[in-house]
Amino acid sequence: MIQLEDVPPLHGPRPHGAERVRRRAPRERRPARARVGRRGVLAGLAAAGAAVGLNALGVFPPARQALAAGYRAPGGYQIYPRCPSYAANHNCSPGCGPSVVCSDCCRTSGTYKGYHKSGKSHPGKYKLRPNQCYGGGWDGWLWAYSRRCGSCARGVTWRCHDGWKKSSRGSWYKTICRKATSCRK
Template sequence: MMRFEDLPEADTSWLRERMRDRPTRRGFLTRVLGAGTVVGLGSLAWVNRGAERAEAAYFQDWTSTTTGPCATYASDHTEQGIQCGPSPMCLDQSCCWRYRSGAGNLVAWHKQGPGRGRYFLHRPDDCWQGIYDSWHWKFSDGNTWRCSDGWTCSSSGSCTPTICPWIV
C-alpha cells in the first residue's frame, strides 16, 4: 500500500507562469493611447496657462493716479461723481466684461462682443501715448478705479467712445 508521503512531489513553478496574465496587443495599445491622452491633455492645460499670461500682458494698465493721463484732470473731476474722468462711461457697467476671462475678454475690462441692441469693442492702445489700454483713477470715495477704453456701437453702425469703470 502506498502512502501519501511516498508520492513524488511535482514541479509546479511552470503553473505560476501559465496563470500570469500575458499582455495582449489590444491591452498594450490601450495603455499607450491612455498615457498619450493624459500627456496631451496635460500639455493643453500648460498651453492655456501660457495663453492667459500672454493675453494679460497684452492689456497694458497705467497704474499711477498722479501722472500720465490723470495728471492734468483727475483732481478736478473726482468731486463731481465721475469715476473715470469726463469721458462717457457705462455707468451700469454694461460695457464691462464680468464673466470668466476668455474669447478676447478679461474680467473688469471693456468688453468685446455683442450686447442688447448694440456691440462693444475694446480700444487697444488708445488710452495714452498709443501704449496703454486703461488708466487708474483715484476717486473721492477712496477707491481706485480702472478705466478701460472702448466703443459702444448701435445697430445702425454708429459708435461712441465709452469707458468701463471698475474698482481695482
C-alpha cells in the same frame, strides 16, 4: 647747535633724502576683518526671529507689486499706473476720463471680468480702443479718488479700460469700463 646744512631751503628742489611734507594727518588703518561678538550675533538672530513671527501673525501688510511702470493685465492689456491728466480733476462720478463711463460696457465673467467688452465677446455692439490711452501704448489706467465714493468712505481706486459702444442709431461712441480695484472703508 644747528648747522647751516641741516636747514632745508624754502625754494628749489627738495634735498636728497628729505621726507615729503604731509599736509594731512595720516589715516588710521582699520583691521582687515572686524569680528562680530556673540552678543551681536544673538541680537541679530532675535531681531530676525521677531520680524518673522510678527509677519506670520499678519502685523505687517503684504507686499504689493510696484506699479511705477504700469503692468500687463490678462490678454496683454497694458494698464497705466495713474490717472492721465485729462481726468485729474474728476470727482467720484464719473471719474476715469472724458469718455462716457458705462457699467454695461464691462465684462461680468471669465478671464476678462472687469474689462471693456470687445468685438469678440459681443460682435457688432462693442469694440476695444487699444493703445489709445495717454498718448498711445496703454489700454487702460488706474484712477483714484481719496474722498467718500459710494460705499467707500475713505476713497476708491478704479481701473479704467476704454472702448467703443454702438448706439441704437448705429453710430459708435467712446466708452469706459470702470472697475473698482480697491475700496477704502
